[in-house]
Amino acid sequence: MLDKLELFIVLAREGHFGRAAVECGISQPSLSAAIRQLEDQLGVVLVVRGTRYQGLTPEGQRVLEWAKRIVGDARTMREEMRAAKSGLSGHIRLAAIPTALAMIPRLTEPFQAKHPDVTFSVVSRTSLQVLSQLDNFEIDAGITYLDNEPLGRVTSVPLYAERYTLVTAEGTLYSDRDTVTWHEMENVRLCLLTPDMQNRRIINQHLEQAGVTVEPTLESNSMVVLLSHVSTGQWASIMPRNVAHSFGFAKEIRMVPIVEPEASHLVGLVATHREPFTPLVSALLHQARNLSADDLD
Known part of the structure; x- marks a missing residue:
């Protein structure tokens, strides 16, 4: 039953028989047959079926919780036995x-x-x-x-603790300052992470608390992309201090702590x-x- 529970977890995750079959490395008919066998063994219907996958039944949702617990425990047991035999x-x-x-x-x-x-x-x-x-x-x-x-x-x-800094090229607005406030960010041409990133939601939250709304002219889900645009001198960004330090900026790039508040x-x-x-x-x-x-x- 364990192998069928693993297939069931993948199906629930993918929400599609075809994609789940590809993920599991088996044919779609084989996956469908395994799920039906699991349903027969448990005596309940797990999947709402029509012309395509339509989700899990209430019983399927409950079995999914059990499946994750059982599969997780089985993997833990296998790893523990392997570690006992040959080390980590x-x-x-x-x-x-x-x-x-x-x-x-x-x-x-x-x-x-x-x-x-x-x-x-x-x-x-x-x-x-x-x-x-x-x-x-x-x-x-x-x-x-x-x-x-x-x-x-x-x-x-x-x-x-993640603390925030204005990352900007030397000679640009605020680059000669020891600190800058969140409110002053309204005057800066910014590039920021995309809105689906929690870092961006945090930054938006602190900007809103400072009473300003910022519209970045460039967004990316990559810190490297943001850093490369800052280096042109045409953009600045708000970044965690540890990230900015880790890239070892040239002298031409300044990191100015953002205060009022100094958030973390x-x-x-x-x-x-x-x-x-x-x-x-x-x-x-x-x-x-x-x-x-x-x-x-």
């Missing part, structure tokens, strides 16, 4: 908000120094995508904001809450707890 090894899938990507080596480098047989893959995602992919077993852990929007049932480890938001590692954690996730959480906010700020 395997692959960790990480997703992080764009503003946290630059700090990930401070987590992965000491981890791999301790556990050289563990590999990583890292992808950039919005905060909502991080939580969704955790819930759907698409990633093992994520790095996202901890204190601005609901996280749901996760275990979290704070890593650093907590960023940390999140993993789906379960007892016990897989050995890999448990070790990663332990490594995260060993990092100090001072080292990452």
Whole structure:
């Protein structure tokens, strides 16, 4: 039954028999047959069917909760037995908000120094995508904001406080200042992250509290794109201080702290809450707890 529950989770995630079959590496008829067999075994209808997939029945929603729990426990058991036999090894899938990507080596480098047989893959995602992919077993852990929007049932480890700075070319408006206020951002030609990013929602929130509305002339989901436009001298941006420092700007680029208020938001590692954690996730959480906010700020 375990393999059928795994197929069912993928179908619920994809919401389409064809896409789910491709994701699972099987034919669509094989997937449909496996779901019907699961329904027969459980004695309930799981999927609302018509000419195409139309969602889960109430029983299907409840089985999905059980399926995630059972599949998660089975994966934990397999990893634990593998670790007991041959030590910690395997692959960790990480997703992080764009503003946290630059700090990930401070987590992965000491981890791999301790556990050289563990590999990583890292992808950039919005905060909502991080939580969704955790819930759907698409990633093992994520790095996202901890204190601005609901996280749901996760275990979290704070890593650093994100503080904000105006990043602008030398010789431009406010580049000679020691600080600048949120209210003064209304006078700046800005490039910012796209509205689906929580960092952008945070920035909008502080601008609104300062009584200003800003319309950026360029938006991107990539910090690299924003930085490359700032370097032209035609745009400025609002970025977390740790991100700006990590890129090692040339002398021609200035980073001016934004005050009134000097806002900060907590960023940390999140993993789906379960007892016990897989050995890999448990070790990663332990490594995260060993990092100090001072080292990452």
